[in-house]
Amino acid sequence: MTAEPAVLSLAPHVEDRLLPQLGAAGLLVVARPPAAGDAAEALTRLRPAVLIASAEPRHLDSPLLLAAAGAGAAVVVLAEGERGRRHAASLGVREPLDATVDAGDIRARIEQGLPAPQPPEETPDAARAPGRVTAVWGPAGAPGRTTTAIALASELAAAGLRVALVDADTVGAAVAPSLGLLDEAPGLAAACRLAAAGALTGAELDRVAQRYRCTRGELLVLTGIGRPARWPELSADRVTKVLEQCRSWADHTVVDTGFNLEADEEIVSDLFAPRRNAATIAAVRAADTVVAVGAGDPVGLARYVRAFGDLVEFVDPHRVHAVIGKVRQSAVGLGAGGQIRASLQRFGGIDEVTLVPADAAACDAALLTARTLPDAAPRSAATAALRRFAADHLIDRPARVPRRTPAVLRRLRPAAP
Known part of the structure; x- marks a missing residue:
């Protein structure tokens, strides 16, 4: 033979x-x-x-x-x-x-001589709907952008979606070390170079991305730049093209962005020079949804309210969802949740907010084991809050048909007065 x-x-x-x-x-x-x-x-x-x-x-x-x-x-x-x-x-x-x-x-x-299968042709007219892009942004002061981005991406993957996780932070990229991935050859920088050359395809994204296996699903990770000095590689035009290609490559793309939204045209002489904050601004502009993350303490909330006004200059407020993490009574006082909601509504005009309880032990376990928060601490209150947020705001689900109450339970209900 x-x-x-x-x-x-x-x-x-x-x-x-x-x-x-x-x-x-x-x-x-x-x-x-x-x-x-x-x-x-x-x-x-x-x-x-x-x-x-x-x-x-x-x-x-x-x-x-x-x-x-x-x-x-x-x-x-x-x-x-x-x-x-x-x-x-x-x-x-x-x-x-x-x-x-x-x-x-x-x-x-x-x-048996079976012919090779014929996959669907990759054409713009394909029936597959474009994937969604979610940017996770937050002000300076480590409010938990990376932890939130990784956790939300993990929940989307657990729902059966093909999920890309992109680290577009040009100041302190942290997705790769958080997940224990090597970042000598940053995936996003490579994708940006291909986009600039007009050679970026789904196959090329498969090549430059790293795979991270979660307990329930897989993340396709485009790691961030290891040295902040490489920020000129992530220009606005390149990042926008990469995220557009990601829509046909993944069902949902989660982008971990930097904090700075300043447009620095006035401090450079060349109006066509690259901008340090271009990647962050391009990501929030290109996103279907922006998750604005803040820290639940007096300093974090003050920074959040001030920076939130800058964010809505670039993004339609209807596409922004406020998330406040690290919520704890020891920093805010009794009724921490109510006080935070009242402060955001009074000083920032923010009516709807998702509160994520502080759980330092769960976050430390995730960092220690280089796992996502849902994998490291699936029963954490922080995990539960982010899981509900993903289900309510990021995962498209068909409307559920109300189930009829069984006759036995109807008989047990108290009569209406």
Whole structure:
């Protein structure tokens, strides 16, 4: 039996199980790239006879299937559970194999002579609606922008969405160290360079993004610049183009921004020079929703009210949702929530606000273990508040049909006076 060259794009535990079996089944492994973007490059370069891929966003996407079709490779998809089968079906793969099969079953599927699946064409007229963009902003003083952005992105991923997390803070980018990711090659800077060259595509975003696996879902992370001196790479035009491309790459994009909204044209002689705060301003302007985060203490609230006026100069106030974190009686006094609401309404004209209780232990656990707040402390009151906010304001859900009260309960209700 002649060995056929094969490229693997498999989850590590599936690859470890199948790799010793493939040679005996007549399959010669010529590449084992770690992600779908690398696998697409391997298919184009090596033109193997077979692609074996796991039905997971990291290992199987539309660009990979297009590359397989271009290389004339037969595609065998291994799905793990209902989530994997749904992902395969969304890409046009109707009959994936179960991820527990052995190499003999894979060989049998190949010998059936099934054509490579045809993924949906990536055209502007595709039925898929553009993804949403949410910017998380807050004034100076560490009010919890990064913690909030990561937690909201995690909740969106847990809802089954394909979520991108973008670190656009040009002063103190913190998403990568918060999640334990390497940031020697910042993903957002790379995406901005590609956007400037007119070469930014979904496949390129897959290549420059890092994957972070949550307990329930996965985040596609474009890490921020490691040194603030690199801020000229994140110009307004480039960031705007990246976020526009993200709408077709992910269902929902969460952007962690900087604090400064000052337009600094008056302090430079070149009106066309890059601006230090351009990335933050471009992100809040491009976003469908802006989550404005403040700290629940007297100093934090004073900063918040002053900076909130600057924010609404760039953004329609109807797109802004106020979130006050680190709420605690020890800093505000008894009835902290009521006092904060009254202060924001009186001094800032802010009528609706979401309050997030302080939970230093939960936040410390998230930092210590490089996990999201929902993963590190799923029962935290802070996690519960952010989860409710995401469900109410960021996740589109169909209207629920009111359920009829069972007759037994209706009989138990007290009679109306």
